[in-house]
Amino acid sequence: MEVDAAMMMMCVGFLIAFVIMFLTKALNWVWLEPKRAERFLRRQGLKGNPYTLFFGDIKAMSMMLHQAKSKPILINDDVAPRLAPFQNHLVKVSGKNSFFWYGPKITVNIMDPEAIKEVLNMMNDFPKPILNPLAKFLITGLVDLEGEKWSKHRKIINPAFNIIKLKVFLLFFIILEFSY
Incomplete structure (x- = not known):
């Protein structure tokens, strides 16, 4: 008892x-x-x-x-x-x-x-919000990456957004627009 x-x-x-x-x-x-x-x-x-x-x-x-x-x-x-x-x-x-x-x-x-x-x-100090599984499935690439992977991919694509290259692309698109 x-x-x-x-x-x-x-x-x-x-x-x-x-x-x-x-x-x-x-x-x-x-x-x-x-x-x-x-x-x-x-x-x-x-x-x-x-x-x-x-x-x-x-x-x-x-x-x-x-x-x-x-x-x-x-x-x-x-x-x-x-x-x-x-x-x-x-x-x-x-x-x-x-x-x-x-x-x-x-x-x-x-x-x-x-x-x-x-x-x-300061990407490491400000983490991205946690996405739900469907959004994580649909959104991939640089937006989804964090930490070292994000840094590595950003360094790879950064030269493509150089202002001189963007001006060349803009000129190319203008020429294409007027050729049709």
Whole structure:
């Protein structure tokens, strides 16, 4: 009888420990990590909306997208407010370097050419997002590669994008266009 009671107490103890561990991880994922990231980015000088629990900016994004698509578009209209109304609004309000929230995930919007160049040169510090299996199957090549493989392939194709070679190709395409 005492063994059953001790076994039951041990099971309850494990269950309580598991629940506490789960709640701690959930609290960290849903609240502590997003707030820590927001503080860090604000110290770096980036602006954006404050984090809201679970949804972030998803509600505002969907409402703005719905409103933008409900209006007709003319041939000479700017397409940015139509295709990405939330990001366009964010750039106007918070500046070119800002952040927004996809639920508890933060997304940094960088539009400064020097900052973009710096990010692209530090590929090991900024990993690519993990793709789902279908996207991984469909997207192959330089876009999909990481680390040393990416560096090796970038060095191989880099000479093809030399400005002189591109001008020659442009001239060649213009000649082909007018010959038909």
